[in-house]
Amino acid sequence: MYKRCKIVKLLKRHTCIGQLMLVTFLCCYTTVFSQTVKRPSIWVKPADKAIILNKIKTNSDINDYYKNFTKRVENDLKAYQNNKETYLKKLPWNYNDVKPSDFPPLHTYVSFDGKEREQQNTIMHYLQTAIDCGVLYFLTDDEQYAEYSGSVLFNISKGLLALPEPKENHNAGWLYTKDHLREAREIGAQLPIIYDFVYQYLNNNGKVYDLGQTAMVPYNFEDGQKIFRTYVDLALERGIINCNWPILESPSLVGNILALDDEQERNELLPYFLTINTKHQDALQKIANHYLEYNGDWPESINYSNGVNTFLTYLMTLLTKYDPSLHLGQKYPQILEALPKPYYMTYPNKEETILFGDGHRKYSPNYHAYETAYYLAKLEKQEQFVNIYGSLLNSNIAQGNYKRFQLGERSYGARFYNEPTKLLWFEPEIEGSVKDYPLPVTDELPFAGIVLQRNLSDNQNAEDDLMGFVGGGHYVHGHATGMFMELYGKGFVLGGKSGRTQYRTEIHENYYRLFASNNTVVVNGSSEGKGGWAGLEINTVEKIAVEPTPKTAAISPYNSFSITRFKDDKGEKTKALQERTLGIVRTSSKTGYYIDVFRSKSSLPNQYHDYIYHNIGESLRIDSGEKALPLFSDKNRFSNSRDKPWMNNKKAKHPGWHYFESIETSKPTSNNITATFTANKLNPAPIKMKAFILGAEDREYTSVLAPPTTEGPKPYKSAKTPTLVIRKKNEAWQNPFAVIYEPIKGNNGSIASVEEIKEDDIFKGFVVNSSLENKRIKQYIIIQDSKDTTFATSDKQIEFTGSYAVITLDEKENLSSVYVGEGSFLKFEDISIISNSGQSTSLFIDFKNTDLKVNTKHSITLKSNNSKAKIYN
Known part of the structure; x- marks a missing residue:
């Protein structure tokens, strides 16, 4: 019989319009609160038990997994049973100034290194083991598992309740006093899962060990409910919005809401995850709308967006299990569509992904999230996602990349649910065809x-694949990069973004997050980000043209290109407009090169522009003709940012190039230059990047x-990076920075020479002569700053209206192929190609055969x- 009692206040929280509201309910003096839900109810329901046991019985892989899962808790379970007091005392209790009659509080933390981290790992170890034992109690009804889980839950809860309630408004934790964001993932999200699994044991007078009394006692339900409400409050009242924080806190928020025993209270609070925003917490509806606003992407760097996609997939699955009528998979398919995005952004070696913002380079397939998405798609009867994730999983299984039902190494923290839900949720068999997943030629x-481009070799060797991208923008965890570029070659990202170091360190904030750490152009020594997140806001790079259109089939097997544009105007001393053309040209199954044309001009007088390119390796050699270009010590060239003010996360020392060392500069020259970067530690043969740089008046090379x-290949993560800087005084638009990059394995590349195409002293493109297996080819690459711009050689051999074209001649100088990336008219000798609409088009014609x-x-x-005009559609 339940006894009624007075109305008590449960929880203060913001409503959607920011007003404070008190939630009240009728409690009881006995050990349980009124509820209609039958536990467990968060990850599984009682009806799931027979289905899971049948999986274990009938599937040998799941059976083996279950045995290993059970075995992993045995040592802890035995240690607890042998001496409960000794076992539980290993948790980090703080006995200072504690009366003998009081329960000791847990230690609190502001540091996450050294001894403190060891203590935190102990807490997380106990919590993870308690979750695992809770799962085993659910499956076996063996009360030894429930007693262990309940005792860990009870004593950690008592240790938390012995601490003062969090008082700070921003990111206040209970155990991690200044970092609820971390505590929510490492502590807060685990407690309700334990409670949910062992509730039936606790509610049926199951005893737990009380370290304070050194005796077995009934579980205190009222104390447990205080814990859950506190973690709900911390999530709703202490965080920040419009970033990944609300999602990272949500496993704790949702779990603790669902652990509340009062049905009305659960029903009132759950909308604060689903639809109601607070000043400190974004709801799922708003979060899902971000994906629509940003073309199906979560707008942060890949490691953060991947975390967001993963947690949301977990939470949508959890809540669909809890209440199938929510239909979250059907309501927010954009989240399931975005989950494989890191894979779509990988380099051809499949080990690295594109790097931007505070991201990481290393790529690890998110198989657990794929399995969860597959399970959710089955629950929601979404055949589209059953097919996508089924094929992704089965293809990786067939290729030997993924083995299902393998018990992972013991780990703690945010992914506490990985192993248990593998047992509880994963389907015994995966439907879906085995197929290669070719990555698109262009994506964005x-x-x-x-905007990225790929060209995969037909020999299926990742060493011979080509890939690069241009980008830059402002978002949470974004960097002030300008319009930057990365280039891949011979199996590695050779010309890449420098990476990152530990947050809040001086070099991270004043180099790795700024222009100088990127392959970009700095204007008047003053390019910077200003305002926005961490004071790093820059304009977003704008896509002007790209062929093929992202995620569509390529017009040419050998070519692609993009044109992007950027305004560098956050600094008062820049006021610049920039345009960058990046092209890929494949010349054989093993050879090819990149085209980089960077235009930059400022509206300010006395302008100058510095083109920066980093490439991993030991050395950089700069040649003019057959001889090394003389260089002279120039220690102060990049010192103007050294003495600028720095305020953590607010003001930085733009553009960050005062970190450059061993600075040597040439005298002004207008000669063509060749720069060779060499890396000897990646392969028995040296890996090189050779840059052919067209000369222009009074260029200086440094x-x-x-x-x-730091995000490069292992041999170079701690080595200084050879870097080239080219300075152009006055504008760099009519005669831009124009470079051909060829990745080379060994000592000899395929490019024999590079010449300039000009008209009226204005840059119009390149002539590239290559030697391929003793055969020579010549390529004319025409690049203009507008699709409506016209060009003609003095002999009228070539005429072109458009922005990008490649004309290839064979060893006999016969026309081999023509590629127009964007253009409306092209003439070469006696052949003319005309767009019938008069508008720009893209095309590829192979002339090698009749x-x-x-x-x-x-x-x-x-x-x-020699023939009649012919129309092609």
Whole structure:
């Protein structure tokens, strides 16, 4: 019989309009609160038990997993049973100034290193073991598991309640007093799961060990409910919004709401995750709308967006299990669509992903999240996602990349649910075809201004694949990069973003987050970010043209290109407009090169522009013709940012190039230059990046050693990075920075020479001569700053209206192929190609055989002196 009592206040929280509201309920003096839910109810329901046991019985892999899962808790269970007091005393209790009659509080923490981290790991170890034992109690009804889990829950709860309630408004934790964001993941989210699994034991007068009394006692339900309410309050009242914080706190928020025993209270609070925003917590509805606003992406760097996608998939699955009528998978399919995004952004070696903002380079497939998404899709009967994730999983299984039902190494923290839900949720069999997942030739992340290109070799060797991207934008955890570039070659990201170091360190904030750590252009020595997140706001790089259109089939097997544009105007001394053309040209299954044309001009007088390119390796050699370009010590060249003020996360020393060392600069020269970067530790043969740089009046070339590329290949993570800086005084638009990059394995590349194409002393492109297996080819690459700009050589051999074209001649200088990335008219000798609409189109024509191969986006007419005009659609 339940006894009624007075109305008590439970929880203060914001409503959607920011007003404070008191939630009240009728409690009872006995040990339980009124509830209609039958526990467990968070990860599983009682009806799931028979299904899971049948999986274990009938599937040998799951059976083996279950045995290993059970075995992992045996040592803790035995230690607890042998001496409960000794076992529980290993938790980090604080006995200072504690009366003998009082229960000791747990230690509190503001540090997460050294001894403190060891103590935190002990707490997380006990919590993880208690969750695992809770799962085993659910499956076996063996009360030894329930007693262990209940005792850990009881004593940690008592240790928390002995602490003062958190008082700070921002990110106040209970155990981690200044970091609820971490505590929510490492402590707060685990407690309600334990409670949910052992509730039936506790409610049926099951005893737990009380370290304070050194005796077995009934569980105190009222204390447990205080714990859950406190963690709900911390999530709703102490965080920040419009970033990943609300999602990282939500496993704690949702779990603790669902652990509350009063049905009305649960029903009132759950909308604070689903639909109602507070000043300190974004709801799922708002979070899901962000994906729609940002073209299907979560707008942060990949490791953060991947975490957001993973947690949301977990939470949507959990809540769909709890209440199938929510249909969260059907309501927010954009989250399931975004989950594989890190894979779509990988480099051809499949071990690294593109780097931007505070991200990491290393790529690890998110198989647990894929399995969870597959399970959710089955629950929601979403065949589209059953097929996508089924094929992703089965393809990786077939390739030997993934083994299901393997017990992972013991780990603690945010992914506490991985192993238990593997047992509880994963389907015994996966439906889905085994197939290769070819990555698109071009793709994009609009919120980060990123446009990427790939060209995979037909020999299926990742060493011979090509990939690069241009990007830059402002978002949480974004960097002030300008319009930056990365280049891949011979199996590695050779020309990459420098990476990151520990947050809040001087070099992280004043180098790794700023222009100088990127392959970009600095204007007047003053390019910077200003305002926004951490004072690093820059304009977002704008896509002007790209072929092929992202995620569509390529027009040409050998070519792709993009044009992007950027305003560098956050600094008062820049006022610049920039445009960057990045192209990929494949010349054989093993060879190819990148085209980088960077235009930059400022509206200010006395302008100058510095083109920066970092490449991993030991050395950089700069040559003019057949000789090394003389360089002279130039210690103060990049010192103007050294003495600027710095305020943590607010003001930085832009552009950050005072970290450059071993600075040596040439005298002004207008000669063509060749720069060779060499890395000897990646392969028995040296891996090189050779840069062919077109000359222009009064260019100055500087060799520096930049800080380490911390997200680069292992041999170079702590080594200084060879870096080239090219300075152009006056504008760099009509005669931009124009570079051909060729990745090389060994000592000899395929490019023999690079020449400039000009018209009226204005840059119009390159002539690239290559030697391929003793055969020579010549390529004319025409690059203009607008699709409506026209060009003609003096002999009228070539005429072009458009922004990008590649004309390839064979060893006999016969026309081999033509690629137009964006253009409306092209003439080469006696052959003319005309867009029938007069509008720009993209096209590729292979002339090697008499039976021409034509691929065009829009209708064109091909004319020749030797044949009739022909229309191709």
